Amino acid sequence: MRALKKYRKQIFAGIALAFGVAAIAFTLWVFTLDRKVTSQFEGRRWTLPAQVYAQPTELYVGLASSADTLEQDLQRLGYQRVDKPQHPGSYSRQGTRIDLINRRFQFPDALQEPQLLTLKTNGNAIEDMRNGRNEEVPIFRLDPLLIGSIFPIHGEDRVVVTPEEVSQLLPSALKVVEDRKFDTHWGVNPTAILRAAFVNLRAGAIEQGGSTLTQQLVKSYFLDNRRTLGRKLEEAMMAMLLEVHFSKQDLMNAYINEIYLGQDGRRAIHGFGLASQFYFGKPLAELQLHEVALLVAIVRGPSYYDPRRHPERARERRDLVLKLMAEHGVIAPDMAKKAAKRPLGIVSSGTQAGGGYYPAFLDLVRRTLRRDYREEDLTEAGLRIFSTLDPTVQTQAEKALTQELDRLDKTRKTKSKVPLEGVVVVTAPQNGEVVAMVGGRQASFAGFNRALDAKRSIGSLVKPVIYLAAIESGSYNAASIIEDGPVSVKLANGQLWEPKNISKEQFYGPVPLVRALAQSMNLATVNLGLSVGLPKVTREFVALGLEKEPPQLPSVLLGSLDVSPLEVAQLYNAFANGGFSTPLRAVRSVLDAEGEPLKSFALEVTPVASPDAIYQVNRMMVEVIQHGSGRGARAVIPPDVVVAGKSGTSSDYRDSWFAGFSGSHLAVVWIGHDDNTSTGLTGSAGSLPVWSRLMANIGTTSWSAPLPEGLEETWIEFPTGLGARPDCGEEPIAIAVPKGTELPMQPSCTTNVFGEIGEKAKEWWRGVTRQ
Secondary structure, X not given: OHHHHHHHHHHHHHHHHHHHHHHHHHXXXXXXXXXXXXXXXXXXXXXXXXXXXXXXXXXXXXXXXXXXXXXXXXXXXXXXXXXXXXXXXXXXXXXXEEEEEOOOEEOOOOEEOOOEEEEEEOOOOEEEEEEOOOOEOOEEEOOOOEEEEEOXXXXXXXXXXXXXXXXXXXXXXXXXXXXXXXXXXXOOOHHHHHHHHHHHHHHOOOOOOOOOHHHHHHHHHOOOOOOOHHHHHHHHHHHHHHHHHOOHHHHHHXXXXXXXXXXEOOEEEEHHHHHHHHHHOOOHHHOOHHHHHHHHHHHOOOOOOOOOOOHHHHHHHHHHHHHHHHHOOOOOHHHHHHHHOOOOOOOOOOOOOOOOOOHHHHHXXXXXXXXXXXXXXXXXXXXXXXXXXXXXXXXXXXXXXXXXXXXXXXXXXXXXXXXXXXXXXXXXXXXXXEEEXXXXXXXXXXXXXXHHHOXXXXXHHHHHXXXXXXXXXXXXXXXXXXXXXXXXXEOOOOOEEOXXXXXXXXXXXXXXXXXXXXXXXXXXXXXXXXXXXXXXXXXXXXXXXXXXXOOOOHHHHHOOOEEOHHHHHHHHHHHHOOOEEOOOEOEEEEEOOOOOEEEEOOOOOEEOOOHHHHHHHHHHHHHHHHHOOOHHHHHOOOXXXXXXXXXXXXXXXXXXXXXXXXXXXXXXEEEEOOOOOOOOOOOOOOHHHHHHHHHHOOOOOOOOOOOOOOXXXXXXXXXXXXXXXXXXXXXXXXXXXXXXXXXXXXXXXXXXXXXXXXXXXHHHHHHHHHO
């Protein structure tokens, strides 16, 4: 009997010990979870990706912009057209008059508060701009377009909103649809759990959850997607601990900023702030009832209820949300019925303000910032990046490339089954800002960035560099004669290098430099480059901005040089900027999460070439458009706009290039195959149409530069280089040459209506002006 009692005591002691150990383990487990919850949830609760903004639209009297253009800019920013603007992000239009209320925005140099602004246009330009007090406004900046984020490698992107930025409709709708006991439970809802347990037991698997909003928050913020009993217990305990430490308002705001609401490529859309911009192109605070209801509908299944892929399914779910909101008194029944009649209102993917982004350009921004910031700063510290992107130019660049590639796919005859790819890079030459960048045919696809990483043979794009080196040597000018004839160079390996013109066996004989460049004559260029010397030519590339000097091989003279489109833009930027090199840049300034400036990217300008030589080459590149390989552009670009440029075609027609500039824009276009097979396209047939269409549609200005003091204008025959007059000679053109240059005259142009006396008078006057 004693033994039995002793045995019972041992059993009870064992049970007590087991319970004690379990209690201690449970306490430690709870304590560990508590520390995890509080340490990660307090203070900064999210890693905040750097937000990247485009250039703001600057409005001022005299700006060349119609009411239609202004309205397009506002719609791109997600402004809503109303009868009378009463809140930020709204506008009205009556004919050529636009009234708007801007959004509050922290610029790098000032905080701009919302105000009423009235603009009047005369059809083509702003003629009057006043504020709500009828005071004239000299200049005004619209809030810039949010073009994307630099998010972590795991892909989470979000725009954090404060409770003040959230309409009460949203939390009320979330409670009605997702968690009606939210205001009273302690993190878990036993009734919902029992109901889900019954369904799951009957099904023999986990088919339904009884998760509260707090549990959903825990699942998104702390846990993985495993659906096990242990994970559900951990989720429930962490939810209760959150409820102990934080208020319902804190938890609701956290949920609104955390919950997953869609996928954009490899970018995960988290939080209602970013979802609002991703789906509707406007801030969360500006959403209307039917839009709020749609976002709440998406919560249940972002993929299943994706309004772009499954619009009918999403609409049915949205209307159910509206019905529930009406049944539980959140909104009036007539409001629900009216909202249910509204379309989904989703903006197209890739074009939404703040939701879509420009991966090629953002890649350039990221690489630029890595020189000064840690990766963690870019993906977690909430930096605000003010970039150089011009959304209007970007849109036109994407449109021009897509339309021309589609046309080429239909018209060209080639055996290649690989689709054509393309790149467009656009800069503002005077300050080196990259204003647009398209890294591939699918501009919104964040894959291989051809604009930065595709090193391709640039063909005849090298020729302006060679001609610049020749003119800088002092031995040549635009009218100098060079022989376009056979070339044979013995290489170091003993082989002979014998290049050809693109027309294979054709030779053009003695031609002026301006014609050789305009018509892209290979043999004339090779003879010129060999005359100047390969070291002089290759050093010219480095002077103009190429980081690495090309090998001193004769083939370089015909473009056997692999360069990225961005590097081509850097080279040509020196031409477009009159002989001054400005490092291309994509970032203007950076603010921290509190709006304090961190870094401004100052303009750097370095003289790299003689202004006289650059001017002569630029005038020669104008003739490329007028008489040479770029003349196809003249049918597209307005006749009063002067542009300059050069085509490029690599061997076997693998790469089609065109690089050229106006007074305000430089654009580089490349078209080719990723597998480097032949496209069958020259630069003029492939890339020039893209370049021309782009330049014609961005409101660019004419190229114009003052004639340097050391130069004078003269007229020559384009084919022969003989002196001519505007009314005499074969294809007379005006070129710039050094003062005092004596040119042999075309015999038929040696006399004119003024006779011999007039010619002597002209000679005397020239002599006077040269002194």
